[in-house]
Amino acid sequence: MADTLSIRRVSATPDAYIPISALRSAGPSYAKLVDIGACIGCKGCEVACKEWNDLGVEPTANFGSYQSHKDLSPKTWLLMRFNEVEVDGNLNWLIKKDACLHCEDPGCLFACPAPGAIVQYTNGIVDFNQENCIGCQYCVTGCPFDIPRFDVHTRKVSKCNMCVDRVEAGLEPACVKTCPTNAISWGSKDDMLALADQKVETLNARGYDNAAVYNPAGVGGTHMMYVVPHGDRLADYSLPSDPTASPTPMTALGFLKRIGAYLMGFGVLGVVGHFLRYGPERLEEHEDHEPRGDTGAAA
Amino acid sequence: MADMADRILHRFNFAERIVHWVVGVTFVLLLATGLAFAYPALFWLTALLGGGPSARVLHPWVGVLFGIGMGFMIAIWIRDMFLSDVDWRWLRAMRAYATRDSANVPPAGKYNAGQKMFFWFQGLLAVVFVVSGVPLWFPEFFGSGLLQWMRLAHYLATLGGGLLLIVHVYLGTIAYPGTARAMIDGTVTARWARHHHPGWHEEQTRP
Ligand code: HEM
Ligand code: SF4
Ligand code: SF4
Numbered sequence: 381m382a383d384t385l386s387i388r389r390v391s392a393t394p395d396a397y398i399p400i401s402a403l404r405s406a407g408p409s410y411a412k413l414v415d416i417g418a419c420i421g422c423k424g425c426e427v428a429c430k431e432w433n434d435l436g437v438e439p440t441a442n443f444g445s446y447q448s449h450k451d452l453s454p455k456t457w458l459l460m461r462f463n464e465v466e467v468d469g470n471l472n473w474l475i476k477k478d479a480c481l482h483c484e485d486p487g488c489l490f491a492c493p494a495p496g497a498i499v500q501y502t503n504g505i506v507d508f509n510q511e512n513c514i515g516c517q518y519c520v521t522g523c524p525f526d527i528p529r530f531d532v533h534t535r536k537v538s539k540c541n542m543c544v545d546r547v548e549a550g551l552e553p554a555c556v557k558t559c560p561t562n563a564i565s566w567g568s569k570d571d572m573l574a575l576a577d578q579k580v581e582t583l584n585a586r587g588y589d590n591a592a593v594y595n596p597a598g599v600g601g602t603h604m605m606y607v608v609p610h611g612d613r614l615a616d617y618s619l620p621s622d623p624t625a626s627p628t629p630m631t632a633l634g635f636l637k638r639i640g641a642y643l644m645g646f647g648v649l650g651v652v653g654h655f656l657r658y659g660p661e662r663l664e665e666h667e668d669h670e671p672r673g674d675t676g677a678a679a
Numbered sequence: 680m681a682d683m684a685d686r687i688l689h690r691f692n693f694a695e696r697i698v699h700w701v702v703g704v705t706f707v708l709l710l711a712t713g714l715a716f717a718y719p720a721l722f723w724l725t726a727l728l729g730g731g732p733s734a735r736v737l738h739p740w741v742g743v744l745f746g747i748g749m750g751f752m753i754a755i756w757i758r759d760m761f762l763s764d765v766d767w768r769w770l771r772a773m774r775a776y777a778t779r780d781s782a783n784v785p786p787a788g789k790y791n792a793g794q795k796m797f798f799w800f801q802g803l804l805a806v807v808f809v810v811s812g813v814p815l816w817f818p819e820f821f822g823s824g825l826l827q828w829m830r831l832a833h834y835l836a837t838l839g840g841g842l843l844l845i846v847h848v849y850l851g852t853i854a855y856p857g858t859a860r861a862m863i864d865g866t867v868t869a870r871w872a873r874h875h876h877p878g879w880h881e882e883q884t885r886p
Binding site for chain 2: 392393394493494495512513514515516517518520521522523524526530535627629630632633636637640641643644647648650651654655658660661662663
């Protein structure tokens, strides 16, 4: 288990600069699988997350939903969202365990300008290092799932870190451990994919013809996956159907930055070259010349 | 003739110089810290504003000063910056200007057409900087898609402003000795004026 924290990617750091740790053989790649059909909405996982990560209580009020809080926050990294939707004439709770999905291609990390503020380990966990964060919130812009939350007081962002300290010690994340119905499973990504297929088959057999695994390709797959009973209603679960880690403007920006670096470099070389060719324009040398052009025409 | 050539002409008054240097200093700070946010290899430039987190806090405030400075700059100089017929001819003779072929450069007034174009481009870029910078300052009030396009716009303005600045600083300092003092104590020699801005020189020396 010693190499679970080998580094795969670091924000604002070319891969070539990542030190030896990356040279170590990649350790196992983990994943969390959330079987939404097996969730009874007890929110034990929310409590376990608060406790393990020492996030403290955030007062809330009844706003007409079974949901505990309205939104994620710097101190609420996990929120069970209860979307009330009518399916075939029946009221359904389409629950979503809203937390970081630990994308294989993390849009947050790609967007971050601060070296070392976001790290992706070879085990798949994407973690924020607040001491390197400059508080620009570009990660919020880059995340297709609207996960990172900015704390206006500390001017740092935070989100679920998959209990990286537990995983490093060979334990499962706190939410997995606490779930009374085993709706959350933990294991290698391959095992979890196999388990997910099994669960989909079971759901199909029970009449959920559209049951599906949520492991979106646009972000290279995720290290928290869902088994969604109503796979045709992703929007009702507040799951984007086509998330991407490299949206058009960001791809264009990356490309332009490359060109821009050359342009600015050549710009400097250009004026240096001009100076070496022509030198300073010494007016004494023009002493005997008439002023240029026909001054009378100057407007 | 020599004493005539060494006569001192007043080119920029105190207010003009203050406005110019507020814009100049703030823009250089913005460019340096902005490039630090854009290029990881330049991240160390955030040290100019006290390191990463403090640069992120101060960059927008320096931007506010820059915006105000640009507002004043446009207000005080816009009258002089419209292109005349000679200026259009000057633009077509840019090559002669760049190769120091003085004889073929149409005579400029107080500003040559290149300086005027620089003024207009910087004015336009200032608008792009401010319009795209405000959402990036307060991202919590804007959607991700919009913010991504704003980052692109902000970067393009940086690139344009950076390239313009390289040329501007070069021409204002080492390329043309005797120019920088115009923005330091506000004066130039009559010889400088006659060579670079013959139209203006004539106005200033007309009895
Ligand atoms: C820090 C570097 C800078 C230096 C050394 C510098 C130098 C100068 C000098 C010597 C002049 C007088 C030119 C003349 O007498 O004809 C000038 C004019 C001017 N400067 Fe700057 N400047 C700097 C930065 C800036 C910046 C950042 C801006 C705007 C964003 C700017 C805008 C202007 C404009 C509009 C003029 C009048 C038109 C022109 O001469 O092109 N300057 N500058
Ligand atoms: S869900 Fe968002 S915050 Fe989590 S790894 Fe993916 S992009 Fe980053
Ligand atoms: S807020 Fe922090 S973690 Fe997010 S992009 Fe900016 S520096 Fe990176």
